[in-house]
Amino acid sequence: MIREQERRSGRRPAPQSARSRSRRAAAAKPQVRRKRRKLSRAGRLVVLVCVLLALAVAAGAAVWLILPVGAVTVTGQTSYPREKILQVSGVTVGDRLFGVDKKKTARLLEANLPYIASASVSWRLPDTLVLHLTKAVPVAAVPRTGGYTVLDAEGKVLETPADLKAFPGVPSVTGPDVGSLTPGQALGKPAQAKLASAVMLLRAVKAAGIPQATSVDVHDPFQITFGHQNRITVLIGTSADLDEKLRFAAYMLTKQLLSSDTGTLDVSKAAQSNQAVFSPAGG
Numbered sequence: 001m002i003r004e005q006e007r008r009s010g011r012r013p014a015p016q017s018a019r020s021r022s023r024r025a026a027a028a029k030p031q032v033r034r035k036r037r038k039l040s041r042a043g044r045l046v047v048l049v050c051v052l053l054a055l056a057v058a059a060g061a062a063v064w065l066i067l068p069v070g071a072v073t074v075t076g077q078t079s080y081p082r083e084k085i086l087q088v089s090g091v092t093v094g095d096r097l098f099g100v101d102k103k104k105t106a107r108l109l110e111a112n113l114p115y116i117a118s119a120s121v122s123w124r125l126p127d128t129l130v131l132h133l134t135k136a137v138p139v140a141a142v143p144r145t146g147g148y149t150v151l152d153a154e155g156k157v158l159e160t161p162a163d164l165k166a167f168p169g170v171p172s173v174t175g176p177d178v179g180s181l182t183p184g185q186a187l188g189k190p191a192q193a194k195l196a197s198a199v200m201l202l203r204a205v206k207a208a209g210i211p212q213a214t215s216v217d218v219h220d221p222f223q224i225t226f227g228h229q230n231r232i233t234v235l236i237g238t239s240a241d242l243d244e245k246l247r248f249a250a251y252m253l254t255k256q257l258l259s260s261d262t263g264t265l266d267v268s269k270a271a272q273s274n275q276a277v278f279s280p281a282g283g
Contacts, residue, residue: 067097070127077135079115088112091129100129109133114158114183139199140173140216149178155187155195171227173198175218194218197239201226208246210253228253232261237268244271252276 072091074082086092089105102121109119109131117136124130138158141148147162150170160183164170175198176191187195198216205213205226215227224236234249236242248270256278257265263280270276 067127069093069095069097069100069129071129073124073128073130074133075130076133078113078133079135080113085109085113085131085133089131091131097123097127097129105131111184114156117152117154117156138167138170139202140176140195141167141170142173142176142178144178148172149181151176151178151187151195153195153199155192157181157183157185157187159183171202171213172215173218174216197221197224201236201239201242204242204246208243208250210246210250228265232257233264235264235266235268241271248276252278 069091071093072086072089074085078085088109090108091100091105100121105121106119109116115136116133118134120132122130122132136152136156136158138150139153140151141164142151144160147160148164149157150159150161150167151173152158155176157178161167164172173195175194176187177194178187178191181187186192197218201216201218201224202213210228212229213226214230217223217225222238224239226234226236228234232253234253236245245267248267249265252265252267261278261280263278266277266279
């Protein structure tokens with residue numbers, strides 16, 4: 001109405017300030033009340049329980065990390081007394097359980113106690129440290145200056161005796177270079193490969209039913225031999241057709257030759273010629 005009168009009178013309405021316009025716009029908008037959501041009693045209880053559980057876990061973890069070793073258990077097969085094993089391991093009751101370097105402890109045992117082929121370290125709740133040991137077994141004695149170097153199947157030096165009186169049944173193996181290795185040390189890769197060939201041959205000989213392989217020579221891969229009862233040398237040649245060659249050797253040694261025979265049995269060409277040749281010693 002006022003605007004109509006103003007229009008008729010020819011007067012323009014007075015301009016409105018920006019503040020007035022904003023107030024009128026705000027008044028035109030519906031007022032929305034924001035309600036704060038309040039946790040229910042059950043919700044507050046759940047939050048409290050979660051916080052307490054988190055605190056308990058954190059406290060338990062802290063205690064766990066500083067938990068002392070309460071006992072040390074030795075399992076597996078070993079020829080060493082428990083006191084010696086614990087001394088070498090460096091672990092004592094009262095040490096921080098999770099401060100024990102398991103890999104380092106295992107390496108110490110394997111390196112300083114030659115007849116331990118492998119060692120593993122683990123925890124048993126609540127506070128026990130377990131040392132599990134596997135005993136090393138001598139499989140070969142490599143001649144060296146002044147005696148022998150006794151090895152296990154993995155090429156670890158077990159002993160360096162002057163003779164093999166304490167190792168009946170352990171064959172002499174020629175081929176691997178043992179140098180000046182001492183007990184606890186291991187063969188280098190070339191020597192380990194030679195030893196692996198010798199061990200493979202010894203196992204094949206046993207599987208073929210040939211008793212008492214007293215020696216093996218693998219220094220020349222084309223002239224491999226093994227000794228039978230320290231009186232017959234069996235010439236294998238290369239490792240090709242090994243099973244067939246050993247079949248002939250087993251037949252000759254157990255069925256044809258006498259227990260008093262000495263000499264050389266050549267089966268290197270048995271797979272091709274279908275025969276083995278025995279040459280008596282001094283013949």
